[in-house]
Amino acid sequence: MRLELSSEGRYALRALIYLARVNRRVTADTISADTGIPRRLLARVLAKLSRARLVRSSEGRGGGSELARSPEQITLREAVEAIEGPFEVTRCIMEERACGTGAPCAMHEAWEEGQEAILDYLQGQTLSEFVSQTAAAVRPEG
Structure with missing residues (x-):
């Protein structure tokens, strides 16, 4: 079995770690160029992260995106659930039914x-724990 994030989930983590590293407001074009995230998908990811109050974004001259909280206060669970939704077992493993309907299976x-x-x-992992580990992978200019 493979537990994988969607493309949006992977891009969200990449964008959040990038924003934690640069520690300033940057444009979506800059984020896209520096991280390799396709610009059209980045807009959707940033909107979801903004709705989850993980990113603060502003438009216009001097606009851009930045973390809404310090990297020490943003967990990987929050980041993933902002994009992928809450984790839950939805189908029963042993029977053809929705999980939670009827008696629990074995x-x-x-x-x-x-x-x-x-x-x-x-929940125990924060963005700050990954910033230094990704320094070689993503080099923002500043």
């Missing part, structure tokens, strides 16, 4: 515990 508890372990890990 796998339900184990699956929920695994999901909680992943969420707890993501």
Whole structure:
């Protein structure tokens, strides 16, 4: 089994870590050029991050995007859920039905515990922990 983020989820994390590194307001064109995120997808990602209050954006001359909070206060769980939505088991593993309808199946508890372990890990990781690790991968000009 593979647990993967969508393209938007990967781009969101890339954009957030970039904004944490530059620590200033930058234009979407600059973010796109420096991170390799396609400009049209970046606009959608930044809008979702803004709705989740992770990014602050302004238009016009001198506009751009910046983190709404310090990198130490933004967790990977918040970032991922802002794009992907809340994590949840939606289909029963053992039967053809929605999870949560009827009695829990034999796998339900184990699956929920695994999901909680992943969420707890993501909740404990902040953007600031990845800024120095990505310094070689993305070099913003400043």
